[in-house]
Every structure is written in C-alpha cells, then in structure tokens.
Amino acid sequence: SPLSDHKLVALLDRLHAQSDRQIAEIDEYCIQLEKKDDFDWRVFDDDMHRFFADKMVALDRDKAEFCYQLCRALGASRVVEAGTSFGVSTLYLAAAVRDNRVEDGLVIATEWDPGKAAIARRNFSEAGLSEFVDLREGDLRQTLRGLEGGIDFMLVDIWEVAKPALKLVSPYLLTGAVVVCDNTTVDRGEYDDYFEFVENPANRFRTMTLPFQGGLELTVRI
Secondary structure, eight states: OOOOOHHHHHHHHHHHHHHHHHHHHHHHHHHHHHTSTTOOTTOOOHHHHHHHTTOOOOOOHHHHHHHHHHHHHHTOSEEEEEOOTTSHHHHHHHHHHHHTTOTTOEEEEEESOHHHHHHHHHHHHHHTOGGGEEEEESOHHHHTTTOOSOEEEEEEOOGGGHHHHHHHHGGGEEEEEEEEEEOTTTTGGGGHHHHHHHTOGGGOEEEEEEOSTTOEEEEEEO
C-alpha cells in the first residue's frame, strides 16, 4: 500500500474485507435482475434500494490506491467524489489531500442514503480524516451545484447519474485535472451518455480506458 498511516491501513483492511464478503451475494442478485425482460440498470426501484442499503460496493483496493497515487502526483487540494457509500474510497482521497499538505485541502463527497452517510462519517472520524471531508447528503444533482473554486480530481463511482455529476463539476475542473470513472468496460452500456459527454470536443477532455478489472476510465481536462 502507498499509505504509511498504519491506523488507516488497518481500518481499510477491515472495510475491504467486509466488502469482499458481500461480492458473491451482490453478483447473484445482479444476475437475477438482468434476467428480467424490462430491466434497466439506470432505474433503481425500491427492492434494489433495500438490497443495496447495507452493501458496501467499495471501489477495488488497487483502483483506490491508484486514485491515491494520482491525487498525490497532482498535488490535489480539491477533490470531488460522486458516490461515497460507506466512504472506503473517500478515505484514500482524504489521505492524499492530507498527505499533500495543501492549504484548505478538501474532498467534497456525495451520498444520498442517510444511513450510509452516517457510517461513512464514523469511518472518517475513526481514521482521523473528518476535517478533510465535506460529505453532502442528498441527490448529487442538487448537492454538487455551486462548487466554489477549482477541482483537481474527481472520482465517479455511481453509474446511474455519472453524466449529471460530471456535467455539474466540469466547469470547475482545472486544466490537467483528472476524472476517474469505475467499471466503464463491464458496464459500458450504462455509460453511453457519459462517454458522449467526455468525447465531445467542446467539453475539452481526453479519455482512455485502463485495464483494471471491469475497466477504469481515465479522463483529463485539456
């Protein structure tokens, strides 16, 4: 791990292990969903919300460590995360902002589920990283409005509103800012509008898909 904070590493080990234990159950649930004739991943119904309420769905460890490294390389001071869940990936981002020793470093994180947000806040507190996270509860199409100041890095880990999230943050992305989006190979069909946005020359991006499991999109503001 690139992290030298042993207390944080121990917490992340525990959280990743908890997430890993849920993968088989999630995979089986998703297989059953996709058998439905009218199923659309972009539409979450009540049953899906109930199922995922206690699921971590954390970013894979290697992807999260990659995001940490990118934020360190960028010297990132302001980061946005679309889709926080229990805050596992947020811990990596907040650690990077802290370790960059920048003035007013902050991760602006988003989570619509109050229960998950509460657990995420406990994790931030346990890691001693609360001061580096502004966790905004609610629909990110509202909570990401009116960002003030430039953004160096953005993590998109929520497919159903990936494009709206990026569209809101796009005006604040500094030249050279990096946007990382998860599972853009395995879930390519769910990201059609996202790719349409990043591939539009008017939006000033260059993008490529990295060969992490499931695909990881690396997009740079030019």
